[in-house]
Amino acid sequence: MMNLKSIGNLTLKSAAIGAALLLATQIQAANTLRWSSAGDALTMDPHAQNETPTINMNRQVYDTLIQRDQNLKMEPGLALSWEPLSATQWQFNLRRGVTFHDGSAFSAEDVKFSIERAQANTSDFKAYVNTIESVEIIDDYTVLINTITPDPILPSYLTFVFMMDQTWSLTHKVSSPQDYNSSEETYAVRHANGTGAYSLLEREPDLKTVLQKNPNYWGPAAQIETIIHTPIASAPTRIAALLSNELDFVLDPPIQDLKRLDGEESIDVTSVPQIRTIFLGLDQGAKRLRSNPELGKNPLADKRVRKAMYMAIDIRAIKQKIMRGLAEPAGIITAPGVNGYNKALDSRLPYDRKQAKALLTQAGYPEGFKIRLDCPNNRYINDEAICQAVVSMLSKIDIKVSLNAQPKSIFFKTVGNNDSDFYLLGWGVATLDSEYVFRYLLNTRSDKIGTWNRANFSNAEVDQLIAKIQQEVDLAKRDQMIEQVWKITKEDITYLPLHHQVISWAMSSKLSLPIVASNEPLFRLATYKK
Amino acid sequence: MGAIGLAMYKYLLQRLVQGILVMLVVTFVAFAIFHFLGDPVNNMVGESATDADRQMVRLQLGLDEPVIVQYFKFVGNILQGDFGISYRTRTSVIEQMAVRLPATLELSLVSGFFSILFGIPMGIYCALQPKSWLSRNFLVGSLVGISIPTFLSGLLLIYLFSVTLGWLPSQGRGGLVSLGWWDTSLVTLKGWSYIIMPALTLCIYQLTLITRMVRAEMQEVIRTDYIKFARARGLSNYIVQYRHALQNSLVPVVTIIGLQLGTVVAFSIITETVFNWPGLGQMFIQSIEFVDIPVMSAYLIFVGAFFVILNLIVDLVYALVDPRLRAA
Numbered sequence: 001m002m003n004l005k006s007i008g009n010l011t012l013k014s015a016a017i018g019a020a021l022l023l024a025t026q027i028q029a030a031n032t033l034r035w036s037s038a039g040d041a042l043t044m045d046p047h048a049q050n051e052t053p054t055i056n057m058n059r060q061v062y063d064t065l066i067q068r069d070q071n072l073k074m075e076p077g078l079a080l081s082w083e084p085l086s087a088t089q090w091q092f093n094l095r096r097g098v099t100f101h102d103g104s105a106f107s108a109e110d111v112k113f114s115i116e117r118a119q120a121n122t123s124d125f126k127a128y129v130n131t132i133e134s135v136e137i138i139d140d141y142t143v144l145i146n147t148i149t150p151d152p153i154l155p156s157y158l159t160f161v162f163m164m165d166q167t168w169s170l171t172h173k174v175s176s177p178q179d180y181n182s183s184e185e186t187y188a189v190r191h192a193n194g195t196g197a198y199s200l201l202e203r204e205p206d207l208k209t210v211l212q213k214n215p216n217y218w219g220p221a222a223q224i225e226t227i228i229h230t231p232i233a234s235a236p237t238r239i240a241a242l243l244s245n246e247l248d249f250v251l252d253p254p255i256q257d258l259k260r261l262d263g264e265e266s267i268d269v270t271s272v273p274q275i276r277t278i279f280l281g282l283d284q285g286a287k288r289l290r291s292n293p294e295l296g297k298n299p300l301a302d303k304r305v306r307k308a309m310y311m312a313i314d315i316r317a318i319k320q321k322i323m324r325g326l327a328e329p330a331g332i333i334t335a336p337g338v339n340g341y342n343k344a345l346d347s348r349l350p351y352d353r354k355q356a357k358a359l360l361t362q363a364g365y366p367e368g369f370k371i372r373l374d375c376p377n378n379r380y381i382n383d384e385a386i387c388q389a390v391v392s393m394l395s396k397i398d399i400k401v402s403l404n405a406q407p408k409s410i411f412f413k414t415v416g417n418n419d420s421d422f423y424l425l426g427w428g429v430a431t432l433d434s435e436y437v438f439r440y441l442l443n444t445r446s447d448k449i450g451t452w453n454r455a456n457f458s459n460a461e462v463d464q465l466i467a468k469i470q471q472e473v474d475l476a477k478r479d480q481m482i483e484q485v486w487k488i489t490k491e492d493i494t495y496l497p498l499h500h501q502v503i504s505w506a507m508s509s510k511l512s513l514p515i516v517a518s519n520e521p522l523f524r525l526a527t528y529k530k
Numbered sequence: 531m532g533a534i535g536l537a538m539y540k541y542l543l544q545r546l547v548q549g550i551l552v553m554l555v556v557t558f559v560a561f562a563i564f565h566f567l568g569d570p571v572n573n574m575v576g577e578s579a580t581d582a583d584r585q586m587v588r589l590q591l592g593l594d595e596p597v598i599v600q601y602f603k604f605v606g607n608i609l610q611g612d613f614g615i616s617y618r619t620r621t622s623v624i625e626q627m628a629v630r631l632p633a634t635l636e637l638s639l640v641s642g643f644f645s646i647l648f649g650i651p652m653g654i655y656c657a658l659q660p661k662s663w664l665s666r667n668f669l670v671g672s673l674v675g676i677s678i679p680t681f682l683s684g685l686l687l688i689y690l691f692s693v694t695l696g697w698l699p700s701q702g703r704g705g706l707v708s709l710g711w712w713d714t715s716l717v718t719l720k721g722w723s724y725i726i727m728p729a730l731t732l733c734i735y736q737l738t739l740i741t742r743m744v745r746a747e748m749q750e751v752i753r754t755d756y757i758k759f760a761r762a763r764g765l766s767n768y769i770v771q772y773r774h775a776l777q778n779s780l781v782p783v784v785t786i787i788g789l790q791l792g793t794v795v796a797f798s799i800i801t802e803t804v805f806n807w808p809g810l811g812q813m814f815i816q817s818i819e820f821v822d823i824p825v826m827s828a829y830l831i832f833v834g835a836f837f838v839i840l841n842l843i844v845d846l847v848y849a850l851v852d853p854r855l856r857a858a
Contacts, residue, residue, distance in 0.1 A: 048620070049576065124578075127578040189621060205619040206619065231806075234681075236685050238701075240700040244696055245696075246702075408819075409819065409820065409821045448581075451579070
């Protein structure tokens with residue numbers, strides 16, 4: 001009893017002192033945004049990791065030649081304008097008077113340096129700039145980019161190539177991204193010198209990152225002085241911190257908490273369909289099933305079987321029961337907002353268990369078959385629960401599915417090694433162009449292209465179309481070919497689309513921050529309501 | 531003196547060699563297990579990499595070599611003091627651990643302190659007043675305490691003290707004062723406001739253990755002849771219970787507390803995750819998710835070494851206490 005009382009006293013005292021501290025720092029706090037997400041940026045080196053949380057953090061500090069606004073429309077960044085001079089040559093006119101955080105001026109030299117740095121062997125963005133043959137400096141504010149082959153989506157790719165200061169990079173010996181093999185940390189891992197709206201003030205990996213407003217930013221000045229990011233891996237803790245006003249913004253609230261959060265007066269929840277589609281992959285190219293070799297042949301090679309599986313999935317149940325309404329059922333494996341998407345393509349085959357069963361019988365499997373479904377359990381929203389639902393839905397047409405749900409590090413190894421017959425995957429589209437889907441998921445697989453085509457789908461016509469799409473500069477013609485690829489693969493039922501993921505952000509109701517479908521907050525647009 | 535000294539050295543040497551063997555086995559098993567944890571390369575290169583890129587990174591890291599070769603290279607580097615660089619954050623592993631070590635040690639010590647502070651009096655009370663309702667409540671309550679998993683008890687505390695009452699911060703480690711390379715949260719009130727909930731959560735298990743051990747040991751000691759004799763001599767109740775009974779029952783308890791400290795350090799993983807406490811356990815979890823082999827190996831070596839050293843100390847203490855061991 002005594003102990004309890006003294007603890008009570010202690011907390012009261014600490015609360016009083018806390019309140020006093022709070023008063024003292026209130027002026028500062030009003031202009032600070034404290035936010036959290038499950039993971040931290042892996043590095044501040046802007047070319048070392050092509051991974052969303054890392055890009056998120058770097059985008060506050062570094063700028064690109066072309067950037068995307070809150071509606072994902074391209075807008076001038078460090079380049080004021082750009083135009084193709086020929087099929088393989090682009091001219092970029094740079095913004096004048098831009099300075100890096102250390103005060104040095106931004107010029108054409110930095111552009112050439114940064115693009116070449118992004119092409120380095122240790123860069124994680126080299127796939128985005130591998131069509132670039134050379135960068136020519138015309139004068140301090142004009143550069144020409146020559147491409148090996150015509151590249152109509154170069155501007156899209158350039159929205160990911162951050163501009164670094166050449167002098168700073170040379171001084172600190174970071175003229176190429178970190179080598180995996182080196183045993184020393186490079187300077188750019190914890191330090192940054194960009195042109196962005198915020199500069200890096202403090203960086204403790206996995207613990208805390210503090211950004212400070214850049215007073216010399218070239219664009220409209222940011223409203224919030226300080227941004228503090230604290231990664232919190234445990235979702236309930238993240239939400240508790242938001243509820244107890246220790247955070248102003250949570251990037252990734254779990255969907256089961258959204259209703260409750262929205263009910264709180266002090267918290268707002270906003271949602272938007274994300275550029276990511278969840279689907280099931282079926283290996284139609286394998287000779288026989290790895291998970292059921294006794295079957296002799298591969299049932300997935302038969303389109304009727306794929307169609308039967310498609311039609312046995314009750315997508316509305318998945319949307320309502322598992323995704324709590326926060327998903328858009330999908331007919332193709334790319335989301336609205338991506339070039340080449342259209343509403344007509346995005347229609348599903350009906351959910352019809354009887355017809356599914358009939359198709360399966362026609363295909364010669366009246367009693368179904370056994371198969372294993374590989375599924376990640378910590379990658380996409382409710383991924384494992386979706387897989388469980390699929391297992392039970394397919395069992396209704398007598399396909400006996402054993403579920404193999406694993407953490408993403410093992411799951412991607414299984415799929416990457418081509419060891420899966422049947423798997424769940426999600427695909428986001430960084431360039432917002434269908435080509436990004438085709439290149440990785442539909443082109444015949446080789447070690448350069450078709451990396452994630454584990455359906456082992458191979459169609460000569462599709463491959464030819466993709467090669468043309470990658471080079472066609474006449475956009476109308478190009479869009480036509482894109483539509484053709486979608487039609488062929490939709491007809492083939494190469495993948496079983498499930499839904500477009502919807503993302504939600506939770507924030508203090510005093511904060512105004514536009515939600516972006518790429519799941520990248522633009523803190524330079526954040527304000528506190530008066 | 532000389533003979534005893536020699537026997538002691540021999541004993542010590544024996545224990546050291548055993549310790550090193552244990553460490554080798556622990557690290558090798560851990561290293562072999564990593565192969566089933568998945569492929570770090572996928573996490574490292576991102577989705578846009580081609581198969582050729584992946585293969586290149588795999589070669590760079592030597593992941594294509596047999597496990598045994600990788601293991602020996604790894605041990606060789608460690609012997610040269612090189613723990614390598616984290617695959618995930620590209621920062622020095624040893625530095626990363628040095629930053630997090632104070633957080634874990636402080637949490638463990640405070641939690642150990644709480645469990646002793648509450649556990650011993652509760653155990654004594656339960657032994658001396660076995661029939662009182664308070665004793666029964668202590669015992670039942672402690673059972674409930676260990677039956678609730680840590681992540682749940684932690685969240686309940688957060689819900690009560692942070693979300694509902696708003697008294698304590700829900701997560702993190704604040705109010706730090708830097709003492710050289712050691713950042714401590716124990717010298718400010720603010721620091722204590724951060725540590726108190728995770729420490730309480732972590733101490734529940736130890737608390738139950740200590741309460742029950744003290745109770746059992748004391749009940750046994752009280753029944754022994756010398757206690758009866760002490761009473762017969764007419765010593766006061768206080769002297770009998772606290773000087774004789776308690777002191778004699780504490781010896782095994784202290785040993786267990788010492789060994790348990792290792793467990794607390796090693797298994798603070800869940801508590802650290804729930805409270806976002808920036809310690810070694812949290813680092814370990816993050817490294818598992820990413821298959822960050824250098825960090826995982828370093829952590830396992832650290833925990834292994836910690837246990838081996840604790841055991842060594844306990845063995846030494848036994849040797850000092852038990853004359854039979856000294857003579858052998």
